[in-house]
Amino acid sequence: MERQSYKRKIYLEDKPRSEAVKELLEAFDLPIHTELIPTSNSLGRVTAEPIFAEVSVPHYHASAMDGIAVKAEQTYTAHEQRPVRLTLGEQFVYVDTGNAIPAQFDAVIMIEHVDIIDEMTIEIIEPATPWQHIRPIGEDITQEEMLFPQGHTLRPADLGVLLAAKTLEVPVTKTGCNHHSDWE
Structure with a gap:
């Protein structure tokens, strides 16, 4: 009986971690659609970029x-x-x-x-x-201090902080955008 040699199929390849992370991030590099809305309407919305204080709190002694x-x-x-x-x-x-x-x-x-x-x-x-x-001026918040990072979901207390710092509009991610069409 003649013996046939078996060649194994290898499905996995070693790839450097940095290259794998880069490929993964590129695959999910979806455009962020943003809109500028009044702070009073931003409860539950996600910040599209870091938010900075417009004024110090308090802005007087x-x-x-x-x-x-x-x-x-x-x-x-x-x-x-x-x-x-x-x-x-x-x-x-x-x-x-x-x-x-x-x-x-x-x-x-x-x-x-x-x-x-x-x-x-x-x-x-x-x-x-x-x-x-x-x-003193700025005891709670200093003008231009970062209040919230990009990707932060705004809570009721956050809206109070934004309004106290005279940040009357915030850039947030648009809701209802169909990102799935970008995957196809």
């Missing part, structure tokens, strides 16, 4: 407490034994949490630490320090 804005230097001598009296308009203004701090002032004293003498005069017994209870 803001009070972190309800109280009075003062010049810290004018309060340094305040003590229980020697209270300091300040005059409305000249030496202090009332501020609520989130209010802008007028340029001439550099500290906030909590309203709980203020004794109101009359409509124009208050008294304090503790000194303030510069930038006390003030949120």
Whole structure:
């Protein structure tokens, strides 16, 4: 009996990883169709590119407490034994949490630490320090900071971040595009 030699078929080939990854990515290199939509309508949509903040948040020096804005230097001598009296308009203004701090002032004293003498005069017994209870510009978000990367699905909280940073329109991937026709 004559023996026939058997030749095996080899279906797999070794290929360098980098070449295989490149081929795979090229096979799925589908064009991304984008549209620019109002941020308020973007819930659940996917970002088509990185999104950057248009402005800093806060975009002004803001009070972190309800109280009075003062010049810290004018309060340094305040003590229980020697209270300091300040005059409305000249030496202090009332501020609520989130209010802008007028340029001439550099500290906030909590309203709980203020004794109101009359409509124009208050008294304090503790000194303030510069930038006390003030949120500086950009404390939460800095202008041009990346908020979300490409491919991020926007959630309710994300829309709040975008709107706070004055990003009123976002580029998102179009929904309903028929990519399957590109595969055929």
